[in-house]
Amino acid sequence: MAATDKTRITKPSPVVEDDQGQLRARTGISREVVEEMSKIKGEPGWLRDKRLKSFEIFERKPVPTWGVDLSGLNFDDLVLYSPPTAGRFNSWDDVPADMKKTYEDLGIPQAEREHLAGVVGVWDNEPVYEGLKEEYAKQGILFCSTDTAVEQYPELVQQYFMTKCVPPQDNKFSALHGAIWSGGSFLYVPAGVKVDLPLQAYFRMEGQGEGTFEHTLIVVEEGAEVNYIEGCTAQTYSVNSMHSAVVEIFVKEGAKARYTTVQNWSKDVYNLNTKRAVVEANGTVEWVGGSMGAKYVMLYPGSFLMGEGARADHLNVGVAGEGVHKDTGAKVVHLAPNTTSNILAKSISKDGGIMGYRGLVRMGHNSRGSKARVQCDGLMMDPISRSDTWPDIQIQNPHVTVAHEAVVGKISDEQLFYMQSRGFSEDEAAAMIVNGFIEPVTKELPMEYAVELNRLIQLEMVGSIG
Amino acid sequence: MGPNGSGKSTLANTILGHPAYEVTEGQILWRGEDLTEADPEDRAQAGLFLAFQYPAAIPGVSVANFLRMALNTQREEPINVKEFGAKLKHATGLLHVDREFTSRHLNDGFSGGEKKRCEILQMAMLEPKVAVLDETDSGLDIDALRTVAEGVNTLHRETGMGALVITHYQRILHYVEPQFVHIMLDGRIVREGGPELVTQLEAEGYDWIREEVGALDG
Numbered sequence: 001m002a003a004t005d006k007t008r009i010t011k012p013s014p015v016v017e018d019d020q021g022q023l024r025a026r027t028g029i030s031r032e033v034v035e036e037m038s039k040i041k042g043e044p045g046w047l048r049d050k051r052l053k054s055f056e057i058f059e060r061k062p063v064p065t066w067g068v069d070l071s072g073l074n075f076d077d078l079v080l081y082s083p084p085t086a087g088r089f090n091s092w093d094d095v096p097a098d099m100k101k102t103y104e105d106l107g108i109p110q111a112e113r114e115h116l117a118g119v120v121g122v123w124d125n126e127p128v129y130e131g132l133k134e135e136y137a138k139q140g141i142l143f144c145s146t147d148t149a150v151e152q153y154p155e156l157v158q159q160y161f162m163t164k165c166v167p168p169q170d171n172k173f174s175a176l177h178g179a180i181w182s183g184g185s186f187l188y189v190p191a192g193v194k195v196d197l198p199l200q201a202y203f204r205m206e207g208q209g210e211g212t213f214e215h216t217l218i219v220v221e222e223g224a225e226v227n228y229i230e231g232c233t234a235q236t237y238s239v240n241s242m243h244s245a246v247v248e249i250f251v252k253e254g255a256k257a258r259y260t261t262v263q264n265w266s267k268d269v270y271n272l273n274t275k276r277a278v279v280e281a282n283g284t285v286e287w288v289g290g291s292m293g294a295k296y297v298m299l300y301p302g303s304f305l306m307g308e309g310a311r312a313d314h315l316n317v318g319v320a321g322e323g324v325h326k327d328t329g330a331k332v333v334h335l336a337p338n339t340t341s342n343i344l345a346k347s348i349s350k351d352g353g354i355m356g357y358r359g360l361v362r363m364g365h366n367s368r369g370s371k372a373r374v375q376c377d378g379l380m381m382d383p384i385s386r387s388d389t390w391p392d393i394q395i396q397n398p399h400v401t402v403a404h405e406a407v408v409g410k411i412s413d414e415q416l417f418y419m420q421s422r423g424f425s426e427d428e429a430a431a432m433i434v435n436g437f438i439e440p441v442t443k444e445l446p447m448e449y450a451v452e453l454n455r456l457i458q459l460e461m462v463g464s465i466g
Numbered sequence: 467m468g469p470n471g472s473g474k475s476t477l478a479n480t481i482l483g484h485p486a487y488e489v490t491e492g493q494i495l496w497r498g499e500d501l502t503e504a505d506p507e508d509r510a511q512a513g514l515f516l517a518f519q520y521p522a523a524i525p526g527v528s529v530a531n532f533l534r535m536a537l538n539t540q541r542e543e544p545i546n547v548k549e550f551g552a553k554l555k556h557a558t559g560l561l562h563v564d565r566e567f568t569s570r571h572l573n574d575g576f577s578g579g580e581k582k583r584c585e586i587l588q589m590a591m592l593e594p595k596v597a598v599l600d601e602t603d604s605g606l607d608i609d610a611l612r613t614v615a616e617g618v619n620t621l622h623r624e625t626g627m628g629a630l631v632i633t634h635y636q637r638i639l640h641y642v643e644p645q646f647v648h649i650m651l652d653g654r655i656v657r658e659g660g661p662e663l664v665t666q667l668e669a670e671g672y673d674w675i676r677e678e679v680g681a682l683d684g
Contacts, residue, residue: 425505
C-alpha cells in the first residue's frame with residue numbers, strides 16, 4: 001500500500017514534465033496554458049496581457065469556412081508549446097551533438113561558414129543557437145530570436161509587435177498565434193544600413209502533434225536594405241501538425257526588404273500563416289516563396305503600400321500532390337499615389353492535388369497613378385488535379401492600371417517526345433519542364449534554395465506522367 | 467524526298483518512337499538491335515537523333531542547360547564544366563551561333579530560323595550516329611542554309627555521322643551531297659537512286675513517278 005506524502009501536494013498544471021524531464025505543455029489550449037507559458041518564459045506584464053487578450057479573440061472567432069477544409073483541425077489534440085531542455089547556445093561548441101547533426105543535415109554550418117551573416121535556429125520553438133557576425137553588430141543590426149528581443153529590446157518589440165501590421169484580431173489564427181507564439185526571428189536594420197548578404201533562420205518542427213507558432217518581426221529603417229531568408233523542413237508525422245506563424249515587416253521610407261522562404265512541410269501539416277508588410281514612401285518589399293509539402297495551406301502574404309512610390313513584388317511557387325489543398329495568393333493594398341505591385345504566382349498540381357490562387361488587389365481612393373500586375377500560371381500534371389483562380393480586384397480610383405492574367409496548362413506530348421528524343425526519360429523530361437515553368441521564381445532564390453527546390457520537384461515528379 | 471502528305475515526317479517520327487504513331491507492320495532495326503518497341507530515349511541513347519520540323523518550346527530551360535543535361539544522359543559521370551564549355555564553344559563556332567543564344571530558353575520565342583539552327587546545334591553537341599533532318603531547310607535563308615549544311619557535312623566528316631535528310635527542295639543538296647536519294651509516295655519508298663534523281667525531280671516534278679507507280683500497281 002502506497003503511503004501518501006502529505007508534504008508534496010501536486011498542483012494540477014497545464015505544463016507537465018515528460019519522461020525525459022522536459023517541460024511539455026499538455027495538449028490543448030486554455031487561459032491557464034497561456035498564463036503558465038508566459039510565466040515560464042519570464043515575460044513582462046504587457047506581453048502576458050497581450051497573450052491573454054489574443055486568447056480571448058481566438059475563442060470568439062469562428063474557424064474560417066472558406067479556403068481549405070479545416071474541419072479536421074482539432075485544437076485540443078495539439079501540443080502547443082514544448083520548451084526544450086537544452087536552453088540556448090551562443091557558441092557552436094556548446095550545441096549538443098544530436099542537434100548539431102540535425103543542423104548539419106540542414107546544411108547550416110557550411111552555409112554559415114560560407115556566407116551567412118547570422119543564424120538563429122528555432123528548436124522546438126526555442127532559440128538554441130544564436131550567432132551574428134561582428135561587423136553587422138557594429139552597424140547596429142539586431143538579429144536574434146524574438147524571445148531574446150523581448151528581453152533585450154523591449155521598447156522596439158512593444159512598438160511593433162502585433163500592433164499596426166498584424167494585430168491579433170486580424171484572423172482566427174493570428175489570434176491563436178498572439179496567445180501562444182514562441183520563437184521566431186527579430187531583425188532590426190538601422191537607417192541607411194545595407195546588408196549585402198542574406199540573413200537566414202532555419203525552422204524545424206520536432207515531435208508529434210506540435211504546432212509551431214514562431215513570430216518573425218523585421219524592421220527596416222529609412223534607406224536601409226536587407227534580405228532575410230527562412231527555410232523550413234519537417235519530418236513526416238502520423239497525426240496532424242500545425243504551423244501558424246506570423247511575419248511582420250516594416251519597410252520605412254526608401255528602404256528595401258526581401259523575405260524569402262522555402263518550405264517543405266511533411267504531408268500532414270496545416271500551414272496557416274499570416275504574413276504582412278507595411279511599406280512607406282519609395283520603400284520596396286519583395287516576397288519570394290516556394291511551398292512544397294504540407295497538407296492544407298492558407299497563405300496570402302500582404303503588402304500595404306502606405307506611401308507614394310512604394311512597391312511590392314510577390315513571387316510564389318506552390319506544389320500540391322495527392323490529398324493536398326493549398327489556397328495561397330497575395331493581398332496588396334495601394335493606399336498612396338504612384339505605387340506599384342507585381343504578383344507572379346506559379347502553381348503545380350498533380351495526383352488530384354488542388355492549387356488555388358486567391359488574390360486581392362485594392363486600389364484605394366488615394367492611389368492615383370498606381371499600377372498592379374497579376375499573373376497566375378497553373379500547371380496540371382494529370383486530368384484529376386485542379387487549379388483554381390480567385391482574383392479579387394477592387395478599384396476606388398479611376399487613374400490606375402491593373403492587369404490580371406491567368407493561364408492554366410499541362411505538359412504537352414510534343415514537349416515530352418521532344419525531350420525524350422534527346423535522351424531524357426519521361427520523368428526527367430517532366431521534371432525539367434516543371435523546373436522551367438517555375439524558373440521565374442527560382443532564379444530569384446539563393447543558389448542552394450533553388451537547387452533544393454528543383455531537387456524536391458524532381459522527386460515529386462517521379463511517375464507523375466500518366 | 468516526296469510530295470506533301472507522302473509520309474516523310476511520319477517516317478521520321480516513327481523512327482524516333484513518337485507515341486502517336488503505332489508500327490503495325492515491319493521492324494526498326496539498328497545495328498542488329500530491334501528498336502521497334504523501344505522508348506524514344508533509348509533510341510536516342512542508341513545514337514539516333516531527330517532534327518524536328520516544329521521543335522517544342524521549353525520555357526525556363528536555357529539552351530546551354532538543356533544541352534548539358536542531355537549530354538549527361540549519355541554518361542555515367544556528369545560532364546565537367548571545362549569539357550562542356552569547350553564542346554559548346556566548338557559547336558557554336560561551327561554553326562555561327564552567338565554564345566548568348568545558348569542562355570536563351572529553348573525554342574521559346576525563337577524565330578523559325580533560330581529553331582532550325584538550334585536543332586543542328588543540339589545535333590553537333592550530342593553527336594548522334596544517325597540524324598534524321600525533317601525539313602530542316604524549310605524557312606531558312608541562304609546563309610542559314612549554308613551554315614546548317616556545313617554543320618551536317620562537318621559532323622559527317624569528323625564523326626562519321628549518317629544523315630537522313632528530308633526535304634522538298636534541291637536547294638540544300640547544293641551544299642549536302644547525298645549518296646542515296648529515296649522517293650516516298652503514299653507512305654512507301656517507290657524510287658531509289660543517286661543524286662541524278664534529284665535533278666530529274668526538279669525538272670519534271672513527281673507526276674512521272676506517280677504515273678510509273680500507278681502503272682505498276684495497276
